Amino acid sequence: MGFEAILGKVSEYLWSVPMLVFIAVVAGVYTIATGFLQVRFFKDMITQTFTGKSSASGVSPFQALVIGLSGRVGTGNIAGVATAIAAGGPGAVFWMWFIAFFGSAAAFAESTLAQIYKKRVDGEYRGGPAYYAEKGLGWKWYGYIFAVVAAVSTCLLTPGIQANAIAESMNNAFGITPLITGIALVAIVGYVIFGGIRRIAFLASYVVPIMALFYLLVAAIVIFANIEQVPSTFALIFSSAFGVDSAFGGIIGAAISWGVKRGLYSNEAGQGTGAQAAAAAEVSHPVKQGLVQSFSVYIDTLLICTATALMILMTGNYSVENPDGGFLVDYANGMEAGAGYTQAAVDGVLGGFGSAFVAISLFFFAFTTLVAYFYIAETNLFYIVRGEKRKIFSNIMKPLFLAAVFFGTVRSASFAWTLADIGLGLMVWVNLIAVILLYKPTILAFKDYQTQKREGLDPVFRPSQVDIKNADYWEERELEEEMQRKTV
Template sequence: MNEVVGWLNDVLWSTPMIYFCLGVGLLFSILTRFLQVRHIKEMVLLMFKGKSSEAGVSSFQALSIALSGRVGTGNIAGTATAIAFGGPGAVFWMWMIAFIGASSAFIESTLAQIYKEKQDGLYRGGPAYYIEKGIGWKWYAVIFAFSALLSMSLLMPGIQANSIAVAVENAFNLNAYITASILIAIIGVIIFGGVKRIANVAQFVVPFMALAYILLSLIIIMVNIKELPAVISLIVSSAFGVDAAFGGIIGLAIAWGVKRGIYSNEAGQGTGPHAAAAANVSHPAKQGLVQSFSVYIDTLLVCSATAFMILFTNMYNTVDPNVEGGFIVNYLSEVPAGAGYTQAAIESVIPGFGAAFVAVALFFFAFTTIMAYYYIAETNIAYLARGSYRNISMFLLKIVLLLAVFFGAIREADLAWALGDVGLGLMVWLNLIAILILAKPALKTLKDYEEQKKQGLDPVFNPEKLGIKNADYWVNEYKPEDHK
């Protein structure tokens, strides 16, 4: 099993794939004239505009659902593993993929809004929908939907559950089986309540925990503020192979930074568009911009908080790929790569607090991520299963996901992460190709939004005027009064 999973990861996350991810983000940044810089103020303002409706959620709720998926173990354990295998320079490449990935997030989320549908009274959309409607490749849309369903219901929930179980056992010595049982009980109550309950939980829990986590990191930084120049220098020099210790692993720094960056911020992965499509907005670019900002919140704030805590306190190890069982630096003996680094970092400054705090943070971050995974899987079930088969498919999906969470919590961490990387790789490959093909409608939509804003208008979307076909919701069902 480990050999098969390892081979799949070697294929999906080969060197060409890493540079392909970077290249797509850079291309979209150029084509959108670096909207991630030009429209930062607009992104923040749009987060708090709009309202929910019977069919959709507000922009902030959609952002919260997307952040539920983005802010998870990738921010705590994922950042730590990037440093463990790619060195401090991996942090720079996480920042880079977040910066250029914000443009990819805009493209995919805008496309999700353009081609969304109203099914059973709810907005639904995502890569499967825009692939079928925008490109006309039904077969490719089905492949993506199956891949997303496999990843979100079986492969990736295990990472979140496993990280929770490991952190809780480390902090409270609680058996993994007990943690798994508590997890599935809480998640079951939420996901059986539908998308509105998911949105309501997410909009409260995610901002609260993210803010608490960032504030704690600021305390750690302030205590060690004199180390700031040295840490920044270490990150940058390691990223470009200049540092004496880490210069030999520049390739691993890029690879692990990009891989863990994408896992954390999900830009281009195809997960964010599902939540974006649920937003009740008058113009697709509005939610595209909001979702772009979610990438910044995830990586530039939360992931950076983890990285700084670990690097400021020297609570990490970095593996030497050229020496079996060797390390380039070994500051933490017998601590496996992951959340343990973050726990040790906080413990070094606030004794008796770090392990418990990280366990609680991971619990909230990861269980909201599992909620987001369920919503994404549900959306792809809605795409695949029409008519009378939909309800029973939705019920079976809930059971499968809860079982995946339970077994993920009790299995080996290495296998959980490896399976998650396979699921992520499948979705990224399929989605990046699709949004490259479909860039034109998204770019037209951005231009239309900017022109209406210059005229002092609150932008309203008219796909027929722009020559965008198959945007059926906007032509047949959109009502301006629903968005006032």
């Protein structure tokens, strides 16, 4: 068995039935415990997104949202949706919606925990699974496990698929060879990551919202041009999701597996990466940023992924693989599943503009995801390495990350996806174990937020009042407030 085949088996094992059941359990527990916050607190999600300002140590809630979105909105929204449809049929789209709705509760939990146990490191807020495993569970060794897994995954395993998708789309649209794309991409990414979190936040604040709006606008044009296909397309999605459709009834397992896998790859709910962006926010209560990050899952999957799926399905630019070999349907005439499906869909309505627009959109989406990956890798590196050695190891990590980016542009898409799936799978397993074990502080913080809201207050977190221990940053803040009151 070759090296790539071995990696494929590892990916299959990580994403087997136990993983899907575990994800469903964690998401379900937090959905029920919060009384379906996905619906009840939707207004708060939007309000908190645009409330608050940045500080010397942290970014604003909106900036934290777009940093999180810069990691979420990427290849998964364009190429990932295509691969989900190719492997799981149209029904995979429904399971992407399913994991987005319930997964937003897991995103809330991990992001709230990241805020509760965040620390100020070198003048900037840092947090995430490694930090809440150490402080919340008291398992420093487990924090190191996640930090190593996350640093390796986001530095070496997951960047390749973003770079590969950029190279493929640029080649399709403009005939630019992957080698040239790789060199240019390394130069641009290198400029940004050497600028620190401030440059990352500035870039994400402008690029992500603007490109997302333009992408949704073009998608709306394509969908409107095929408006008569809307009822039949939704009927196809639902019938395929539950094995009713005659063509895709035999691959319901693949629909669930690939829908969940690609949905999680896209929205990152439960992966732990969004939690690290959430920790960087300057807020008065952890739940505020938990709600903001929960909202970002909706933006990613229910808006952008759905737009891509509808364009592909309504225009008939897709193929679905037969597990036994060949295709169940081959409307794309053997085209490799990926950004090409979306490019063909837009081309069918807007002519040659489609390939170029999708390539440019994918470039910005994937580019900001690459930058977010480096921030996550560095955050976990800073957890592992303490003191003066941080800067040395950070400077070592940067060329390794850029090498992974370049390597991704010149490798096959299938190999890049396999590496990304392994990296994602490892992070999900390690993170969700910590998230479910830290149920108590998450719900205590949530109830505290609810109580203060009912009293007409702008919620402020004071860990001593809710019996949450080892929330170092918040304890220091609470002590400072007490000293100020005594002085006055």
